[in-house]
Amino acid sequence: xxxxxxxxxxxxxxxxxxxxxxxxxxxxxxxxxxxxxxxxxxxxxxxxxxxxxxxxxxxxxxxxxxxxxxxxxxxxxxxxxxxxxxxxxxxxxxxxxxxxxxxxxxxxxxxxxxxxxxxxxxxxxxxxxxxxxxxxxxxxxxxxxxxxxxxxxxxxxxxxxxxxxxxxxxxxxxxxxxxxxxxxxxxxxxxxxxxxxxxxxxxxxxxxxxxxxxxxxxxxxxxxxxxxxxxxxxxxxxxxxxxxxxxxxxxxxxxxxxxxxxxxxxxxxxxxxxxxxxxxxxxxxxxxxxxxxxxxxxxxxxxxxxxxxxxxxxxxxxxxxxxxxxxxxxxxxxxxxxxxxxxxxxxxxxxxxxxxxxxxxxxxxxxxxxxxxxxxxxxxxxxxxxxxxxxxxxxxxxxxxxxxxxxxxxxxxxxxxxxxxxxxxxxxxxxxxxxxxxxxxxxxxxxxxxxxxxxxxxxxxxxxxxxxxxxxxxxxxxxxxxxxxx
Amino acid sequence: xxxxxxxxxxxxxxxxxxxxxxxxxxxxxxxxxxxxxxxxxxxxxxxxxxxxxxxxxxxxxxxxxxxxxxxxxxxxxxxxxxxxxxxxxxxxxxxxxxxx
Amino acid sequence: xxxxxxxxxxxxxxxxxxxxxxxxxxxxxxxxxxxxxxxxxxxxxxxxxxxxxxxxxxxxxxxxxxxxxxxxxxxxxxxxxxxxxxxxxxxxxxxxxxxxxxxxxxxxxxxxxxxxxxxxxxxxxxxxxxxxxxxxxxxxxxxxxxxxxxxxxxxxxxxxxxxxxxxxxxxxxxxxxxxxxxxxxxxxxxxxxxxxxxxxxxxxxxxxxxxxxxxxxxxxx
Numbered sequence: 001x002x003x004x005x006x007x008x009x010x011x012x013x014x015x016x017x018x019x020x021x022x023x024x025x026x027x028x029x030x031x032x033x034x035x036x037x038x039x040x041x042x043x044x045x046x047x048x049x050x051x052x053x054x055x056x057x058x059x060x061x062x063x064x065x066x067x068x069x070x071x072x073x074x075x076x077x078x079x080x081x082x083x084x085x086x087x088x089x090x091x092x093x094x095x096x097x098x099x100x101x102x103x104x105x106x107x108x109x110x111x112x113x114x115x116x117x118x119x120x121x122x123x124x125x126x127x128x129x130x131x132x133x134x135x136x137x138x139x140x141x142x143x144x145x146x147x148x149x150x151x152x153x154x155x156x157x158x159x160x161x162x163x164x165x166x167x168x169x170x171x172x173x174x175x176x177x178x179x180x181x182x183x184x185x186x187x188x189x190x191x192x193x194x195x196x197x198x199x200x201x202x203x204x205x206x207x208x209x210x211x212x213x214x215x216x217x218x219x220x221x222x223x224x225x226x227x228x229x230x231x232x233x234x235x236x237x238x239x240x241x242x243x244x245x246x247x248x249x250x251x252x253x254x255x256x257x258x259x260x261x262x263x264x265x266x267x268x269x270x271x272x273x274x275x276x277x278x279x280x281x282x283x284x285x286x287x288x289x290x291x292x293x294x295x296x297x298x299x300x301x302x303x304x305x306x307x308x309x310x311x312x313x314x315x316x317x318x319x320x321x322x323x324x325x326x327x328x329x330x331x332x333x334x335x336x337x338x339x340x341x342x343x344x345x346x347x348x349x350x351x352x353x354x355x356x357x358x359x360x361x362x363x364x365x366x367x368x369x370x371x372x373x374x375x376x377x378x379x380x381x382x383x384x385x386x387x388x389x390x391x392x393x394x395x396x397x398x399x400x401x402x403x404x405x406x407x408x409x410x411x412x413x414x415x416x417x418x419x420x421x422x423x424x425x426x427x428x429x430x431x432x433x434x435x436x437x438x439x440x441x442x443x444x445x446x447x448x449x450x451x452x453x454x455x456x457x458x459x460x461x462x463x464x465x466x467x468x469x470x471x472x473x474x475x476x477x478x479x480x481x482x483x484x485x486x
Numbered sequence: 487x488x489x490x491x492x493x494x495x496x497x498x499x500x501x502x503x504x505x506x507x508x509x510x511x512x513x514x515x516x517x518x519x520x521x522x523x524x525x526x527x528x529x530x531x532x533x534x535x536x537x538x539x540x541x542x543x544x545x546x547x548x549x550x551x552x553x554x555x556x557x558x559x560x561x562x563x564x565x566x567x568x569x570x571x572x573x574x575x576x577x578x579x580x581x582x583x584x585x586x
Numbered sequence: 587x588x589x590x591x592x593x594x595x596x597x598x599x600x601x602x603x604x605x606x607x608x609x610x611x612x613x614x615x616x617x618x619x620x621x622x623x624x625x626x627x628x629x630x631x632x633x634x635x636x637x638x639x640x641x642x643x644x645x646x647x648x649x650x651x652x653x654x655x656x657x658x659x660x661x662x663x664x665x666x667x668x669x670x671x672x673x674x675x676x677x678x679x680x681x682x683x684x685x686x687x688x689x690x691x692x693x694x695x696x697x698x699x700x701x702x703x704x705x706x707x708x709x710x711x712x713x714x715x716x717x718x719x720x721x722x723x724x725x726x727x728x729x730x731x732x733x734x735x736x737x738x739x740x741x742x743x744x745x746x747x748x749x750x751x752x753x754x755x756x757x758x759x760x761x762x763x764x765x766x767x768x769x770x771x772x773x774x775x776x777x778x779x780x781x782x783x784x785x786x787x788x789x790x791x792x793x794x795x796x797x798x799x800x801x802x803x804x805x806x807x
Contacts, residue, residue: 011766015753018654022746025661063647065768070623072647109665116658123651131549135651138556139658142563146662149567154574161571162580164564165517169508172524175553176501179528180609182546183535186619205609487611494610502603509599510592535615543621544636548645551637555652555712555789559659562796566663 008048010061010074013084013122016041021115024108032099035111039095042118043088046081050471053081058475060128068129068189075128077475079328082468083125083252086332090244090339091118093454097343098237100444101350106235109150117143117241124249130178130188130261133253134171141167141217144246148234159229166216166226170250174213177206181261190260194480207262207269211254218250220273220310221280224303228287231299236346239295243302244339248331251309255324256477258316263480267317274314278411280307285418289425294345294355297422298338301381304415305334311411312396319399321478325469326395332468333388333458337377340455344373347443347451348430363430369448371430376455378423380462383416388461493534500527514568514578518561525557632774634706641710642778646767650756653749653785656792660745663796679728686724693721701786705775711782715789722794730798745795748788752781 020038024031052059058077067073095114102110120139127133145167149160182188184206185196198206219227227247231239258265284304291297308330315323347370348363349355364371380389393412400408461468504524511517529550536546572578624636624644631639641649697714704710725732755777756767764770769777 009760009766011756011760015757018749018753021661022657022750026746061765063766063768064643064645065765066627066644069620070627070644072645109661112661113658113665116654116661119654120658131552131645132648132651135552135556135648135655138560139651139655142560142655142658142662145567146563146658146665149570149662150665152570152666157567157571157574158580161514161564161567164560164567165508165521165580168521168560168564169505169524172501172521172528175525176528176531179532179535179546180613182532182549183613183615183619199612199614201609201612205606488615490615491611495607498603498607498610502599502606506596506599509595531610535610535613536619538615538619538621541621543619544624544640545620545645547637548640549648551641551710551712552645552648552652556655558793559655559796562793563659563662563666566666566796570666 008045008052010049010076010126011063012045013042013049013126014119016045017115017119017122021112021119024111024115031107031111032102035115036092036095036099038115039088039091039118042122043092046084046088049076050081050085053078053474054471069187069192072127072129072132073189074126076126077477078472079255079475079477080125081474082328082332082472083248084122086248086335087118087121087125087245089457090335090454091241093339093450094237094240094244094343096446097240097346097450100446101235101237101346106150110147110238113143113147113150114237114241117147117246121245121249125252128190128256130181130190130193132188134175134178137174137217137249137253138171140246140249141171144242147238148230148242150238151233151235153233155229156233159226159233162226163230166223170213170216172213173216174210177209177213180206180209190256191481194260194263203262203264207257207265210257214250214254214257216250218247218254219303219306221276221283221303221307224280224284224306227303228296228299231302231342232293232295236343236349239299239346240339240342243299243342244335247302247306248335251306251331255327258313259324259478260480267314270313270317273310274312274408277307277310277313278407280304281311281411281415282307282418285415285422288422289418291422292357294348294357294360294426295342297357297426298341298345301341301419301422302334302338304419305330305338305381308393308396308412308415311408312399315396315399315403315405315408318403321473321476322395322469323399324478325472326392326399328472329388329395329461329465329468330392333380333392333461336454336458336461337380337387337389340373340377340451340458341381343447343451343454344370344377347447350443350447351441353441357426357429360429367443367448369452370443371427373448373451373455374430375427376459377451378427380455380458382419382423386462387459388465389458391462391465490534490537494531497527497530497532497534500524500530503527512579512581514564514571514580518564518568521564522557522561525553529553630771630774632769632771632776632778633704635704635708637708638704638710638778642781643769643774646752646781649785650749650752650767653752653788656789657745657749660792660795683728686728689724690721693717693724697721697786697790701782702779704782705779711785712789714782715786716793718786718790719793719797722790723797726794726798744787744791746788748785748792751784755781 024034061074062071064071120136124136145160145164181193184198184202185193187193216223231243281304284300288297288300309327312327380387383389383393397412501524504520507520508517532546532550536543568578628639631643633639697718700709700714759768760766
């Protein structure tokens with residue numbers, strides 16, 4: 001094995017943040033500097049993997065050298081690389097912000113947990129083994145809860161406890177589904193399980209158990225009950241990570257299961273999830289409009305935006321990888337925009353000492369970069385051109401009109417209008433002038449630049465939509481079955 | 487019905503008994519215990535069905551050992567979080583909601 | 587929850603349980619699942635006990651991540667450790683003190699035995715680590731401050747080698763031309779014992795720290 005190919009092995013994406021986490025745990029100082037360096041290194045490793053993916057196509061790494069079904073395979077294709085790239089970019093923004101945000105006392109708790117969360121997400125996106133995915137899901141869930149609770153305030157503790165019970169319930173449900181599949185097929189490798197004959201009733205029960213578990217973690221309506229509390233009460237960079245990244249991992253596993261393990265799911269399941277998604281879009285948006293506090297508004301916006309991923313599922317059967325591609329574009333656009341929004345909202349909170357929307361006057365004069373970040377992120381959330389949010393929704397609108405699926409087209413349009421209402425509710429108060437209540441506090445420069453860069457990323461994604469869609473289908477992740485080209 | 491299947495059904499029963507308690511109990515300690523009982527149910531299903539015609543399949547046993555360590559870790563964090571919630575709100579329940 | 591809602595909830599769960607039970611009875615249960623493959627590769631795994639071979643070799647990556655979960659729970663508990671007043675334990679009980687003085691050495695021997703026996707019968711790092719942690723818990727029941735006075739620094743240092751040694755062994759196997767955690771065949775047995783030994787110590791110290799609470803480590807503020 002040559003030096004270069006040794007360095008672009010996917011395991012480094014797991015080992016680097018893990019070693020980084022242990023290092024910042026043992027270090028007595030310079031935790032933020034080491035943490036940011038590790039996350040920057042992670043981005044470089046992802047870039048290397050993407051380069052190799054472009055040259056040699058998808059590849060797998062059989063940990064322990066055994067290969068499935070006896071061993072565990074890591075697998076990298078266009079979809080997993082895209083998710084890793086999204087995670088790496090957003091994590092770098094969040095890390096730059098966190099370096100300025102946390103006091104030294106909070107930093108010593110934040111950085112080890114945050115780097116372990118990155119380890120867990122990378123491991124999850126690389127795994128193709130249903131039981132290994134359970135372990136990574138637990139890692140993600142426990143790290144997310146610990147980061148939420150770390151803030152220590154009463155609301156954060158209660159929200160973290162509810163989040164923990166929910167995420168553990170989800171894991172148990174998922175694991176019972178894995179148990180049924182293993183004993184029916186003799187394997188936990190996704191592709192092998194998908195190829196094995198499974199009695200229809202067992203497949204239905206396993207899918208139901210795993211889907212409910214994952215939907216609890218993804219907070220699809222009506223399983224969103226834990227999300228607004230947890231996402232609004234955590235500290236700003238943690239809120240950004242939870243809303244932008246953590247809720248997506250459940251959806252990612254569900255997508256893989258949908259394609260690889262349960263390709264024979266009927267239209268009924270797609271419609272059920274589609275309807276829940278549609279309700280999530282409308283109900284989450286309405287709740288966002290009604291909120292009086294900026295962070296709650298942004299949190300309910302997440303409930304709504306998650307709905308779009310599921311709303312599109314009825315289009316998948318006829319639309320194939322184009323619809324999947326549009327959904328993944330929305331996932332990335334939301335990750336960039338929502339991380340930017342939560343960090344910008346954190347700036348408002350730090351600047352004004354509160355996040356009551358009505359009293360957020362004059363922010364634009366004092367923090368133009370934060371206001372710009374909110375505006376640009378809002379453009380993508382509303383789905384206005386040019387932005388990643390627009391490209392994704394436009395593709396879905398096209399697909400729904402081609403398939404004559406009017407209900408979905410209608411929800412897409414209505415959701416955009418409602419999003420405009422809540423985004424403008426936030427912007428309107430920031431852009432008006434008035435007398436500030438109390439003395440505003442200065443916010444560090446990196447805390448303004450980090451959300452702005454991510455918001456710009458959400459806009460730029462609109463111009464890169466075609467490139468992203470072409471990259472995404474390397475290794476045909478949206479077609480079930482084993483590929484021979486690695 | 488084979489003995490292995492009977493044990494598997496016991497596992498399913500434990501899973502739902504735990505789910506019931508998780509749903510109806512208010513205090514966090516029984517709710518955390520309920521999650522552990524659900525986990526035990528899943529582990530029993532995994533191990534019970536591992537008995538095959540030609541002997542015992544070791545893979546589910548290894549999975550259960552991994553699962554137990556994960557469950558222990560999660561429970562430890564849950565208990566510590568429960569203590570903090572009780573300390574901050576004066577009661578070890580989730581009735582004191584700041585949201586919704 | 588009112589009585590009616592409880593009954594409705596119980597009824598719903600009973601229906602779901604009944605449905606799932608009937609599904610479980612339809613699982614074929616024929617064939618040997620992965621048993622035959624495990625048995626065929628067992629001579630290559632470096633140990634004679636099938637479960638240990640799966641845990642430390644075939645699916646060693648799961649076990650590696652499992653140690654990360656333990657570390658994560660510890661980091662999480664550490665972030666929550668401030669300012670909880672715990673009721674002081676009544677430690678002045680002769681029976682307890684006598685019992686612990688007798689049991690702790692025995693438990694240490696049992697833990698070492700479990701680790702060693704794991705190579706060819708049930709046992710291994712987690713079982714040994716749990717017993718060792720139990721010994722630590724017994725000591726804490728008698729004398730809550732024993733660790734901070736005697737072995738606090740050692741305890742801190744022992745939290746991470748479980749993961750780190752596993753990781754280094756995995757990297758070494760990559761440098762030797764294999765995949766991550768692909769042990770060279772003739773060294774597999776000794777490498778597994780090495781990994782398990784450090785894993786046992788880290789598991790024991792982590793579990794005990796989670797029990798004893800309020801770890802004060804991690805350098806300065």
